[in-house]
Amino acid sequence: MAQLYFKYGTMNSGKSFEIIKVAHNYEEQGKPVMIFSPAVDTRAGAEQIGSRVGMTRKSIPVDEHTNLYEFVKEYRPQFEPKRIYCILVDEAQFLKKHHVLELTRIVDELGIPVMAFGLKNDFANQLFEGSYNLLIYADKIEEIKTICWYCDRKATMVIRFRDGVPVNVGEQIQIGGNEDYKPVCRRCYHDAFGPQQA
Template identity: 70%
Template structure:
């Protein structure tokens, strides 16, 4: 029975790398997957997800008005083009059944909207395709993202991907946003950045950063 999985972690916990690894494991067995990534993620181009260890993988961009259920259903229904050559060497396109989708993978799932999460539940419940969503849980102000909130509500299984605090050896559970090298806890929720803008930290180091500031 298919299930909706939500695997969350702070920045630098290896979420995108985990997606690439899961996709490889399926495809090594000849099982096709679909990978989606919100357009707002800003990793390279909208058609790529990238891990911080240097691996990249093509992904289908998700906009606010994308219907994920219809995209998965349509992909499974559409014929795939194959190329054949006859005895005379003439090349022709023929229609073949699209490969069965064994899993749907979502990168940066915190940026999804409520309707996207509801569409993913339909993929699981009506199409019987497992969905694995990877993303952050809370933002730099320790507020849930829209996508993470609804995944916590809807997911069949929830798993934490652990990493260590940037400043000590405790488990990182929060993230600090920096501006000009100084920690900040005000501003827009969504601001794409790298290690110079965000650092994963434990609760003690998070609170200490703002007491010192």
């Protein structure tokens, strides 16, 4: 039975790498997949996802007006079999509520499993819109773990840096890499901002 999975982790937890690995495993068995990624994130290039280990994959860009359900329903691949075995979504925290609801329809009405990968909380420890709705609607929720940048504890938060200085105010969406964000544990986050800011 198809299900909607939300696999979340902080920065550097290997979410994009996991998507590339899952896609490879399906395709090695001759089972086509579709990969979606937010149009706003072009770090790996337009219409691509990229892992920090250097691997990339083509993806279908999603913007505010994309209807994921209609896109998948109307998709007709050039070659047989005319079936998509799995939908993979990178940086799912950037999805809008309507996108998440469209993913539930892909699962429930089209019978295609969906795996959405993304951050849960932002640099100010607020839920992203996509993550909030995936936590509500996902059938299965799984944490992808990584370690704190500064110690050996599990990273559960992220610190944003501006000119090398930690900041916890600003626009929620700011695309960046290791120079802009670091995965941290709660204690190291408190050390940076104080417990009242976490």
